Amino acid sequence: MQRLIKLPASVALACLLSTASGCAFDSSTDSSLDENVLVASSSDALTQTTESGIKITTADLGPNQYRVVVTATFDRPIEDVWELFSDFEALVRVGLPIDEFVWDTGSPTTVPSTFHFTAFGLTAYEEIYYRNARTHTVKYRLLEPVPVLGYNEIDAVLELKRFSKNKTRYTGIRIIELDPAARVEDFVAGTVAETEAVKAYLEAENDDDCDHGHGPGHGHGPGHGHGPGHGHGPGHGHGNNGHGHGHGRPNHR
DSSP: OOEEEEOOTTOHHHHHHTGGGTOOOOTTOGGGOOTTEEEEEOSSEEEEEETTSOEEEEEEEETTEEEEEEEEEESSOHHHHHHHHTSHHHHHHHHSOOSEEEEEESOTTSSSEEEEEEETTEEEEEEEEEEETTTTEEEEEEOSSOSBTTEEEEEEEEEEEEEETTEEEEEEEEEEEEOTTSOHHHHHHHHHHHHHHHHHHHHHHHHHHHHHSOOTTSSOSSSSSOOTTSSSSTTSSSSTTTTSOOOSSOOOO
């Protein structure tokens, strides 16, 4: 029989990054619990659903190894969502509180490509090894040196499906191995926070469309008037997430 428990939605990525300093999830502290997040637990998996409809299921694969699947619906056409997901630098800057992002080999438009980013003084190296515009799929993995940011291994598949004309279904599947000192609860909370940030960013574009009558790339997006994926979106030093010259959507990180 499943039982419902509550997890803090506010733990997020900062807690995961601070694992080495002793940051931990305390399920006994009622004041830290977020009433908007419920988790159904069983012997096989743990499924969390947020108030905004994001679902994340965690399955134990072995010692410190997990399969984490997150799904969400974005109120945005798949073409617009793919613009962001196909520009990985922009996607990372929207979803994570990073300080720096550098392409080491390749570029935003080539596969394979490697890059590194820095958050909270820690640097992670990753590789995009697959991207398919027809199936709207991106695959990436963590590179050495490890452990970093609490991880020993990440192999991820991000996939978009058309849900309706103006809605997109997102599925992210991550096979992870955590450092023994890290907690999967913190990774889950961080993944939820990351997905919430991406959802808020994309759906803010709908607000801009209503206010200005223009879609992404018509002068109201961050940067130089081009939406994410056109070379001047967030993550390229000119948008709200760069040097502050954008005039559109707020920074949701």
